[in-house]
Amino acid sequence: MIILELFINALIAGILLGGFFAALSIGLSICFGLLDTVNIAHPTFIVAAAFCTFILNANFGIDPILAGIIITPLFFGLGWVIYSLYYQFFEKTSAEALRGLAFFFGLLFITEVVLIISFGVDHRLVNAAYIGKSFGGEFAGISVSVPFRLLSAFVVAAILTLGLQMFLDRSFFGRATRAVHQDMMALSLMGVDPVAIKRIAFAIGLGTCGIAGALMIIVIPIEPAVGRLFIGNVFAIVVLGGLGSISGTLIAAMILGIAESMVSTFFGPSWAPAVSFTILLGVLAFRPTGLLGVGDTR
């Protein structure tokens, strides 16, 4: 019975965690999956956003989710600038793709060090009414508990992900972004500037870091280097989901969330970081086109 109880609680926590993972990955799904820019610094930008949320919350008492929305334009702008630079120095000159990767890796490292210099290596938290409480009860003799911080993150993440998916599926801009992925020439023939489309799409992808950062600091205490642990999660999710597929990203995020929650419950939290990376390595080795089999990895 105790095993069953642990299992059910781990499953619930896993699904909620999956929603949080989806919010972390959705921006990368756009930047990497649709635009082919290997933004390895994505999780670190999310950590930067989490620190911004921390400042707004600690100094002005602003609700973390509201703070996430407030800083989103900032990250949209950052994405705009980064893509412009990336395009100018790497994409336009068709430099080796791997040099672009080194560029993002450098950004990751710089961001991390700047955060360490400004905030130190201590863990930080935020305050809000829904953090720390949980909702629970007994069902058929099994006691279930749902922490509010995970639940609120899940709800916001679901709105963010579904909203973005609808936007990309229904709007002209969304269709143009998919077209950029498939055929740049066709777009230019239609009189649309593919670079402008990509710049906006990248900025949207990075813009999601604002809200994802707020969710991160709601879910876990943060420190500057915590982003590294999520590199495995986000890339595993984006690759597993099939590059550029938003619904695939959601499913993969759930799978990873549940897997990580199960491992934490039954083997101990210190093994959790290995889960995502092991899944990532396994996917790359055996199923590189992702679950839905539409990715292009070769």
Next chain:
Amino acid sequence: MIMRYKFEIGCVAFLVLAFILTQLGLNRFFFFAGFAVLQFIMIATAWNILGGYGGYINFGTAGFLGVGSYTSIALIQWSNVSIVPQIIAAAALAGLLGLAIGYFTLRLKGVYFAIATLALAIVLETVVNNWDFVGGAAGISILPTRKPELLGAVIVDRKIGVFGNYKEFLFFLIAGMTIFSVWVARTIEKGKLGRGLNAIKDNEEAAESMGVPTLRLKLIATTISGALMGAAGGIFPSYLTFIDPLTAFNLEFAVYSLAMPMIGGTFTWIGPVLGGLLLGTVQQVAIVTISSELNLLILGVVLVVFVTFAPHGLVGWFMKKN
């Protein structure tokens, strides 16, 4: 005739010089810092065999170094195996790891190899964190002074040993390993393997179509590169005397191993040597004079600036000038 063996003569001369330095009774800090710089050169050289010649970026330097370090620690814990077999075992294991990860990811686009190597470093760190035999997350102390048998009988003290203390011995050892690595890299560069890797870097499909066995060459390169990194890690615990997963698997190694060849120039063996010498020295000076965080910030900025504006590094810049 002498001109033809200029490089080999230079290697021997360097080793003789390194040996003489150990006999002068210099301050220990000199050997401590000298070791760090030489180890940097070795890491940069090893990284460049795959990254510079073949164009495949390895973010997992820390993983390979960590495997090397913890192989040594496991051997010490198991039965006080001495340093030379430690290093050989470390190299063998890291080389095998390179082969395995290469085999699973090198059929994919290059970025997946890069991401997989980063993933590897974190998986390994988690494993070591949970492995109490080698100290777990808390780390472990290795005290060569208390266990002289680890270093063989050559050093114990001035009276009977060749070297006055273990720092001098390790300095000489890393000098030999670094020279060996540079020789390996240069031999690859001047040979068929290096030319094949270059073709892969320029255009992999064209290389394969022109008869270059791309997968095999890449696997050879990951294995050699991994083994040399493993060796550089294998000597690490004896040098640091204390090691924990955070140190052994530090992301800084990935940044350094990328930045050193990029700054020096990735297309020739001189590049990583120059970059390693430069960044290694700056690091040793910066730790003493400014804060190490600021040093890392400068490192990151320098990496981005070189990747963006000077893809051929210092060597490329000098060659253009002449």
Next chain:
Amino acid sequence: MSEPLLNIDSVTKNFGGFTALSNVTTEVQVGERFGLIGPNGSGKTTLINCISGLLNNDGGTITFDGHNLNGMKAHKRTAAGITRTFQIPRPFHSMTVMDNLKIPIEFVSGTGASQAAIAEQAMSILETMGMAEKAHQETSGLTQIELRKLELARAIAAKPKLLISDEAMAGLTGNEVDEVLEILISFNEQGMTIIMIEHIMRAVMQFSHRVICLDAGELIAEGKPDEIVKDKGVERAYLGV
């Protein structure tokens, strides 16, 4: 009739749900000049990717010179005697023109030869292509025609039995097209079998002994150049009527 050099038997290739090649069957004789035409997206490049080994066909069999090529890696096919050029030239851009040619010589046609002998072979090929004075230049400074010639020279340096030329003349002027044609014909006369993919009809019809036409992944016509020109199906494929 003697054994064909290349036998393509019901070859099929799918990308996800899209059928790029459907049941293509044809053969190429030793010493033949073989033309491959078809509108954009008809599967020409997919077919030669399947022959040269950059892709593996999902169904059917390709046999070359007695070897079954199914599942064989591209570099082994090059060693067996198939080389190809790329539609968009893909030089090894960090190397000189000469070093570009040395790669296939060192890895295929002249394995084990000394560096001096390899350089000599590379030079003699560059001379026949009229590229000798460019030997020590970087590829970044080459003109369009020079890049095309380098692409051909590098393929020829592997000493293939079968050369596949993928749109080697796209973007060239009339005179340049003639120059490339002349080079290809002279290598054919030395015994090299050649498959030419081309959009310039004048060139492919003048060059080929026999032509096949692909449309939407299917082989729709096969015959002598003058027959193909008159073929109603080919006309329809090109004009879309």
